[in-house]
Amino acid sequence: MAARPRTAETREATVPISEDVVVVGGGIAGASAALSAAETGASVRLVTYKKSTMRFASGLIDILGYTPDGDGPVADPYDALGELPDNHPYSIVGEDAVREAFAMFDEVAGDLYLGGHTDTNALLPTHGGTVKPTARYPKTARHGLASDDRDMLLVGFESLPDFDAPLAADHMGAAGVPFDVDGVTVEFPERFRADAKVTRFAKALDNDEKSVRRRLAKTVESHLDGAERVGFPALLGDVKNEEVRESLSEMLGVDVFEVPMGPPSLAGLRLEDALFDALDEAGVRISAGNPAVGYETDESGERITTVLVDQKGRETPYHAEQVVLATGGLVGKGIESSREAVEEPIFGCHIPHSEDRYDWFDLDAFGDHPFAKFGVVPDDELRPTDAEGNVEFANLRAAGGIVGGADFAAEKSGSGISLATGLVAGRNAGTEATQ
Amino acid sequence: MSDAADPGSFEPVQVFPESGDMDLRPGADNCYKCTTCDTACPVAEVDDEFPGPKFQGPEQWRLKRKEDEAVDDSIMSCSNCMRCDDACPSSVPLSQMHNTARAEYVDEEMDKLSREYVRNRILANYNTLARLGSKVPRLTNAVMGNSVVQQINEKVLGITAERDFPEFAEQTFREWWDERGGPQVRSEEKRVAYFHGCYSNFNTPEVGKAMVRVFEEFGYEVVVPKQRCSGTPMFANGMLDDAKRAAGINAENFKGLIPEGYDVIASCTSCSMSLRQEYPELFDIDGIEDISNHTYEALEYLRIHEDIQGAIDEASVSEQSLAYHAPCHARNQGLDRQAVELFRELDGITIEDVGDSCSGISGTYGWKEEKYDKSMAIGEDMFDHMNHAEGNVGMTECPTCSMQMEHGTGYEIRHPLQLLEEALV
Numbered sequence: 057m058a059a060r061p062r063t064a065e066t067r068e069a070t071v072p073i074s075e076d077v078v079v080v081g082g083g084i085a086g087a088s089a090a091l092s093a094a095e096t097g098a099s100v101r102l103v104t105y106k107k108s109t110m111r112f113a114s115g116l117i118d119i120l121g122y123t124p125d126g127d128g129p130v131a132d133p134y135d136a137l138g139e140l141p142d143n144h145p146y147s148i149v150g151e152d153a154v155r156e157a158f159a160m161f162d163e164v165a166g167d168l169y170l171g172g173h174t175d176t177n178a179l180l181p182t183h184g185g186t187v188k189p190t191a192r193y194p195k196t197a198r199h200g201l202a203s204d205d206r207d208m209l210l211v212g213f214e215s216l217p218d219f220d221a222p223l224a225a226d227h228m229g230a231a232g233v234p235f236d237v238d239g240v241t242v243e244f245p246e247r248f249r250a251d252a253k254v255t256r257f258a259k260a261l262d263n264d265e266k267s268v269r270r271r272l273a274k275t276v277e278s279h280l281d282g283a284e285r286v287g288f289p290a291l292l293g294d295v296k297n298e299e300v301r302e303s304l305s306e307m308l309g310v311d312v313f314e315v316p317m318g319p320p321s322l323a324g325l326r327l328e329d330a331l332f333d334a335l336d337e338a339g340v341r342i343s344a345g346n347p348a349v350g351y352e353t354d355e356s357g358e359r360i361t362t363v364l365v366d367q368k369g370r371e372t373p374y375h376a377e378q379v380v381l382a383t384g385g386l387v388g389k390g391i392e393s394s395r396e397a398v399e400e401p402i403f404g405c406h407i408p409h410s411e412d413r414y415d416w417f418d419l420d421a422f423g424d425h426p427f428a429k430f431g432v433v434p435d436d437e438l439r440p441t442d443a444e445g446n447v448e449f450a451n452l453r454a455a456g457g458i459v460g461g462a463d464f465a466a467e468k469s470g471s472g473i474s475l476a477t478g479l480v481a482g483r484n485a486g487t488e489a490t491q
Numbered sequence: 492m493s494d495a496a497d498p499g500s501f502e503p504v505q506v507f508p509e510s511g512d513m514d515l516r517p518g519a520d521n522c523y524k525c526t527t528c529d530t531a532c533p534v535a536e537v538d539d540e541f542p543g544p545k546f547q548g549p550e551q552w553r554l555k556r557k558e559d560e561a562v563d564d565s566i567m568s569c570s571n572c573m574r575c576d577d578a579c580p581s582s583v584p585l586s587q588m589h590n591t592a593r594a595e596y597v598d599e600e601m602d603k604l605s606r607e608y609v610r611n612r613i614l615a616n617y618n619t620l621a622r623l624g625s626k627v628p629r630l631t632n633a634v635m636g637n638s639v640v641q642q643i644n645e646k647v648l649g650i651t652a653e654r655d656f657p658e659f660a661e662q663t664f665r666e667w668w669d670e671r672g673g674p675q676v677r678s679e680e681k682r683v684a685y686f687h688g689c690y691s692n693f694n695t696p697e698v699g700k701a702m703v704r705v706f707e708e709f710g711y712e713v714v715v716p717k718q719r720c721s722g723t724p725m726f727a728n729g730m731l732d733d734a735k736r737a738a739g740i741n742a743e744n745f746k747g748l749i750p751e752g753y754d755v756i757a758s759c760t761s762c763s764m765s766l767r768q769e770y771p772e773l774f775d776i777d778g779i780e781d782i783s784n785h786t787y788e789a790l791e792y793l794r795i796h797e798d799i800q801g802a803i804d805e806a807s808v809s810e811q812s813l814a815y816h817a818p819c820h821a822r823n824q825g826l827d828r829q830a831v832e833l834f835r836e837l838d839g840i841t842i843e844d845v846g847d848s849c850s851g852i853s854g855t856y857g858w859k860e861e862k863y864d865k866s867m868a869i870g871e872d873m874f875d876h877m878n879h880a881e882g883n884v885g886m887t888e889c890p891t892c893s894m895q896m897e898h899g900t901g902y903e904i905r906h907p908l909q910l911l912e913e914a915l916v
Binding site: 106247248253254263319325336341344367368370372 | 525527529530532535536537539540541542543546577578579580767768783785795796797798799800823824825826827828832844872
């Protein structure tokens with residue numbers, strides 16, 4: 057649906073920098089909220105501080121890989137949604153919202169991503185050699201599916217310790233994948249400094265510096281040994297990603313795929329680009345580079361009128377009818393913790409936590425950590441509530457990692473929760489602002 | 492010392508000896524080595540010798556705690572684009588660390604008679620050069636445009652012969668300002684002090700004139716205090732003493748205006764960056780915080796204080812297509828989207844953002860003979876996007892980005908203020 061054009065008569069004149077909806081946060085949840093708010097015809101501004109945490113992400117988009125009890129991998133995530141506790145973000149927004157959010161994602165991602173043809177989770181190899189259940193994956197990873205029984209070769213590079221191909225291959229073998237998998241570490245044909253950045257590799261392949269693609273194919277050829285597909289770390293070009301992958305595939309005579317990597321992740325960066333292009337296309341205004349630090353309310357104190365953005369020591373007011381908080385969790389710094397307390401720093405929303413900080417975590421590193429589920433407690437419209445269960449502000453909604461109640465790292469549910477809560481928060485905000 | 496039993500009085504242990512320098516310890520400790528800054532660094536993407544911002548910042552800072560460790564010479568390959576600042580999710584003051592490390596390297600390790608030092612000093616002090624050159628603009632333009640002179644510059648000084656030296660205007664902005672008799676609008680409430688910087692004074696006075704006319708159109712009293720270079724090229728070359736001198740003069744000339752209700756407006760995003768961030772980060776000068784908190788980029792100021800969107804919605808200009816590039820320093824101030832967002836509503840305008848890559852010139856970086864090829868390699872994405880954009884006029888706020896855009900594509904390059912002038916005045 058195209059955004060409704062705003063005419064001069066409906067525009068609130070006199071007040072500078074004023075929008076129907078201001079979304080705070082530029083990750084997946086913020087992007088989803090801004091897109092769905094724009095679809096209602098509202099004018100939308102997305103305010104984001106630093107580069108988003110998408111570059112920490114593998115680029116895989118999950119719904120649910122494991123249940124909160126640790127069962128899995130889940131075959132059909134939609135089947136498992138009904139079993140989630142009532143305070144889980146998915147339970148609050150409901151299955152339909154999850155489906156709609158993924159339909160929106162599929163439209164935005166276009167042919168960059170695959171997996172939308174089925175409800176069932178795909179199984180993707182990771183750079184650690186584990187097999188991860190996920191709902192959507194970059195097209196460049198498609199020949200790496202663990203459900204495919206063709207023999208596989210993984211290729212790592214001497215100067216890139218982030219991906220140890222022989223180790224990853226051993227792990228996959230031990231996990232019982234239905235094919236033979238080997239790993240080899242080769243010298244990248246161009247000599248970079250020992251700690252060269254992934255962007256340096258990508259740039260060299262993008263530009264095919266000194267025919268590096270051909271030389272790389274030649275290096276790998278002798279290790280093929282009957283493998284029908286070859287996996288490289290996800291740095292096969294940046295802007296010409298698909299072209300690089302295809303030309304390697306052609307020269308090697310087998311299918312080539314990318315293995316999703318840890319941070320800094322080019323696949324995450326490509327996803328960020330796709331989402332921001334979509335925001336641009338939807339007419340969403342974007343202010344990046346400065347943090348939201350505070351707010352102003354109307355006289356009743358119940359409605360936020362202004363989000364304050366710190367522009368290098370000076371607070372610039374961004375006026376809004378509706379506000380969506382999508383600043384992320386502990387990593388994205390939407391939630392801050394000190395030795396005394398856990399806080400949401402912009403609007404001071406209530407985040408339940410034990411007074412004794414030794415209760416915030418489990419002694420087992422891979423145990424059930426309470427901090428993993430820290431976040432605001434939303435009402436059924438995703439408005440954060442205070443300790444008594446009353447909404448904090450009538451026109452503030454929350455989306456993504458800031459919403460408590462799910463251990464997304466253990467469940468493999470982070471991106472799906474972000475998309476679904478973003479969709480609902482953004483749409484409600486937009487609808488209410490334009491009524 | 493702290494009472495260990497009471498977590499409320501927790502104090503970090505003092506590991507390193509106290510020093511009189513700026514305390515960068517908390518900044519270094521904030522780094523959790525996610526390497527996001529490294530992926531945002533345009534130099535690390537093309538330069539195999541450059542270890543990236545994470546090394547230049549927190550890691551080098553730690554290494555230097557050891558008495559006999561010198562600053563690594565790779566610091567001189569940092570172009571000071573400051574993208575790492577914008578990238579860091581943990582608020583590590585990377586550019587501040589780079590600036591101090593670079594100054595220390597230049598001070599303590601660089602041979603003051605070396606070609607590199609002399610060349611960098613000349614580039615950093617473009618201000619002085621321009622003041623002399625613009626006295627006889629036609630002669631200077633003829634001399635600097637001479638290919639023999641360019642070859643000599645490259646061979647003797649290490650300034651690339653690939654680039655054409657920017658032409659000096661026949662009348663500087665300040666000469667024009669004096670000729671028109673200063674401010675044409677007087678106001679008690681709406682008043683701004685214009686920091687024009689070197690380039691719009693000596694090379695593109697039309698940008699300065701546009702600034703004055705647009706602000707006067709909105710009823711602002713504009714004053715133009717005496718000023719020196721903002722310091723941007725000096726930071727980038729580790730000439731912190733030169734920068735501090737210039738900053739002192741600028742502070743002296745602007746600080747008295749703030750209590751009188753003036754805000755400081757810059758048309759160059761590196762100038763506003765310098766006044767807002769680098770001055771207070773690097774110098775302890777009387778009035779500097781006050782100036783920093785009252786400095787704005789021109790369009791940013793109008794967006795906050797005027798209904799500029801409303802004015803643009805009602806205006807129109809002749810049909811034109813623009814390829815807009817956001818300078819890195821605009822990006823770091825959160826200003827990278829404002830021109831596109833505003834002008835796409837302007838009748839007659841098709842405007843396209845040519846992507847988020849760095850232009851590659853980074854002030855003086857791309858003028859250095861040994862950096863020229865890298866500068867062009869960084870700029871390749873931008874050139875490519877410009878060539879694919881509709882129309883063949885470029886737009887940017889930064890004078891050196893504009894040189895690079897023109898150099899790589901041959902396009903004419905405009906400043907957003909010029910379009911604003913065309914639309915509103």
